[in-house]
Amino acid sequence: MDELTEIPQMTLEFFGINLVFNxxxxxxxxxxxxxxxxxxxxATKKIGFLPNPFQVxxxxxxxxxQGLTLDALGEDLAKKYFPLICGLFMFLLLSNWLGIxxxxxxxxxxxxxxxxxxxxxxxxxxxxxxxxxxFKAYVKGYTEPIIFLAPLNxxxxxxxVISISxxxxxxxxxxxxxxxxxxxxxxxxxxxxxxxLFFGLFVGTIQAFVFTMLTLVYISVQVN
Amino acid sequence: xxxxxxxxxKLASFGGAGICIGLGAIGAAVGEGYTAGMANLSISHKPExxxxxxxxxxxxxxxxxxxxxxxxxxxxxxIFMDASSTNLLTAAALFGAGICMGFGAIGSGIxxxxxxxxxxxxxxxxxxxxxxLMTNMLIGSAVCQTPAIFSMVVSLMLIFKNIGDLPLAPTxxxxxGAGIxxxxxxxxxxxxxxMTAGASCESIARNPETLxxxxxxxxxxxxxxxxxxxFGxxxxxxxxxKTFPESSTLSAAMxxxGAGICMGFGGIGPGIGNGMTAQGAxxxxxxxxxxAxxxxxxxxxxxxxxxxxxxxxMVISLVLVxxx
Amino acid sequence: MAIEGADIVKAAAxIGAGLAMGFGAIGPGVxxxxxxxxxxxxxxxxxxxAxxxxxxxxxxxxxxxxxxxYxxxxxxxxxxxV
Numbered sequence: 001m002d003e004l005t006e007i008p009q010m011t012l013e014f015f016g017i018n019l020v021f022n023x024x025x026x027x028x029x030x031x032x033x034x035x036x037x038x039x040x041x042x043a044t045k046k047i048g049f050l051p052n053p054f055q056v057x058x059x060x061x062x063x064x065x066q067g068l069t070l071d072a073l074g075e076d077l078a079k080k081y082f083p084l085i086c087g088l089f090m091f092l093l094l095s096n097w098l099g100i101x102x103x104x105x106x107x108x109x110x111x112x113x114x115x116x117x118x119x120x121x122x123x124x125x126x127x128x129x130x131x132x133x134x135f136k137a138y139v140k141g142y143t144e145p146i147i148f149l150a151p152l153n154x155x156x157x158x159x160x161v162i163s164i165s166x167x168x169x170x171x172x173x174x175x176x177x178x179x180x181x182x183x184x185x186x187x188x189x190x191x192x193x194x195x196x197l198f199f200g201l202f203v204g205t206i207q208a209f210v211f212t213m214l215t216l217v218y219i220s221v222q223v224n
Numbered sequence: 225x226x227x228x229x230x231x232x233x234k235l236a237s238f239g240g241a242g243i244c245i246g247l248g249a250i251g252a253a254v255g256e257g258y259t260a261g262m263a264n265l266s267i268s269h270k271p272e273x274x275x276x277x278x279x280x281x282x283x284x285x286x287x288x289x290x291x292x293x294x295x296x297x298x299x300x301x302x303i304f305m306d307a308s309s310t311n312l313l314t315a316a317a318l319f320g321a322g323i324c325m326g327f328g329a330i331g332s333g334i335x336x337x338x339x340x341x342x343x344x345x346x347x348x349x350x351x352x353x354x355x356x357l358m359t360n361m362l363i364g365s366a367v368c369q370t371p372a373i374f375s376m377v378v379s380l381m382l383i384f385k386n387i388g389d390l391p392l393a394p395t396x397x398x399x400x401g402a403g404i405x406x407x408x409x410x411x412x413x414x415x416x417x418x419m420t421a422g423a424s425c426e427s428i429a430r431n432p433e434t435l436x437x438x439x440x441x442x443x444x445x446x447x448x449x450x451x452x453x454x455f456g457x458x459x460x461x462x463x464x465x466k467t468f469p470e471s472s473t474l475s476a477a478m479x480x481x482g483a484g485i486c487m488g489f490g491g492i493g494p495g496i497g498n499g500m501t502a503q504g505a506x507x508x509x510x511x512x513x514x515x516a517x518x519x520x521x522x523x524x525x526x527x528x529x530x531x532x533x534x535x536x537x538m539v540i541s542l543v544l545v546x547x548x
Numbered sequence: 549m550a551i552e553g554a555d556i557v558k559a560a561a562x563i564g565a566g567l568a569m570g571f572g573a574i575g576p577g578v579x580x581x582x583x584x585x586x587x588x589x590x591x592x593x594x595x596x597x598a599x600x601x602x603x604x605x606x607x608x609x610x611x612x613x614x615x616x617x618y619x620x621x622x623x624x625x626x627x628x629x630v
Binding site: 501 | 555556559560561562564565566567569570571573574575576577578579580581582583585586587588589591592593595598601602605606609610613619620623624627
């Protein structure tokens with residue numbers, strides 16, 4: 001059970017501040033990025049009327065998420081934000097699936113990854129909100145329904161970042177811990193593959209979709 | 225009064241066993257009663273199908289019963305196990321195991337009753353699809369047993385945990401908290417999963433052609449409703465496996481107990497709420513199959529938002545464990 | 549066990565934070581779930597109004613979440629200020 005608390009760390013000194021990196025997460029994130037770049041290359045290498053398998057998957061993802069962003073944001077903004085939303089989903093999906101391969105682990109299991117992505121989504125949503133409504137209307141949104149509730153509205157906005165990132169982290173980490181513990185209890189016989197199927201593939205897909213959809217919803221709430 | 229460690233351990237394990245089966249019997253009984261009531265209603269609609277309906281009722285009740293059986297197993301283990309430990313912590317671990325399984329069986333027991341009852345009612349409406357209905361009922365109620373199985377895993381780990389010479393002072397609270405966290409959080413997820421499965425049985429009886437979409441929506445909805453109980457499990461594992469430095473202050477112990485209570489009770493509401501959302505979505509997938517994609521998307525967003533309070537509870541728990 | 553006044557206050561604050569967030573999460577969880585369930589039913593009835601219905605659902609959920617956020621604020625106050 002020691003794997004649970006063991007975190008491979010690397011410390012760098014940067015202008016007198018000690019920066020601590022989780023090397024495993026960084027490595028796994030690179031693996032995911034390399035795989036996605038490879039996928040993108042394969043999917044667009046020979047675009048033809050008779051598509052190769054990668055092109056089919058790529059087209060499927062693009063059509064689905066184009067429709068989703070169009071519904072939520074409208075014609076103009078959809079063109080701008082669609083690559084972000086689609087890329088976010090592909091990154092999260094592959095990240096959540098990575099743990100089913102032995103010796104690899106999900107980068108989303110480390111709180112830093114979901115929190116980073118959550119803060120990114122938060123910043124983008126508020127930036128687009130200010131841009132769409134103007135700064136005055138944006139600030140006025142916080143003083144509704146009465147001005148005394150402004151601090152609570154601000155906390156409510158910040159807690160969205162917490163809820164979106166901890167949801168992903170809790171699900172993936174919880175699944176990983178359950179798989180680890182059950183594998184220990186039954187000496188890695190029979191059950192773990194079924195658990196990997198459920199927590200790795202099924203829950204991983206749902207949570208990747210939920211994270212992406214919520215980022216999209218947060219943007220659309222700010223814009224409208 | 226009780227100076228003898230062995231006596232206190234016995235006291236804790238017998239008390240735990242009583243709480244375990246006492247609470248654990250609530251859910252299964254309510255669930256089975258619901259199934260039986262619906263079966264009666266169904267037979268009154270179509271007395272000539274009474275054999276089929278009776279068979280379906282018994283199968284549905286057998287699944288709902290399993291939550292009660294888990295509690296019974298843990299209670300028997302607690303009564304007959306021979307704890308030859310000299311550490312008082314064993315008492316906390318055994319009592320925690322009893323609380324965990326007792327609360328954990330409530331939700332799944334009640335929840336498993338819904339698909340059983342709705343399937344019985346469905347049989348009187350659409351006798352021709354009895355096989356599909358029963359398969360769907362079994363899948364749905366098996367998935368809503370998952371929170372009870374989580375509780376059983378945590379109970380068994382608490383019972384057979386190697387206590388060694390861990391410091392008594394804050395660890396007793398951690399072990400009790402671990403039991404409360406998974407056990408109480410399982411109530412909501414179990415009931416929520418059951419509501420979803422019940423709605424899917426009702427939907428299939430209404431419109432059997434939509435079976436595929438209904439089952440998919442049900443499984444996705446149930447998986448998301450289980451998130452609060454997975455959070456409870458996460459907090460339990462942290463409380464069980466982290467070693468806490470010895471400290472004789474009351475506040476250190478209360479922080480750990482508070483973490484367990486916070487995550488446990490915080491998981492109830494979101495679990496039930498997620499189940500209600502999935503119930504609405506599954507019902508309308510069968511009535512309006514063209515809107516299935518739209519419904520699935522709205523369901524996921526709605527569930528995700530209504531989970532946020534469970535996530536706040538998890539954050540407070542983690543702060544209580546790691547920061548203070 | 550040496551129990552002093554300050555220790556009891558801290559202990560009460562910690563357990564109070566746990567109780568506040570734990571019980572405070574029940575109501576919003578059920579309420580928001582109910583709102584989302586009704587929104588799903590409404591979308592089933594009128595899929596063409598999906599965008600409007602989703603927005604209404606989100607606004608309603610945000611409002612019913614406010615008691616959950618009050619609990620969170622109180623829990624954090626108990627943890628870090630008291």
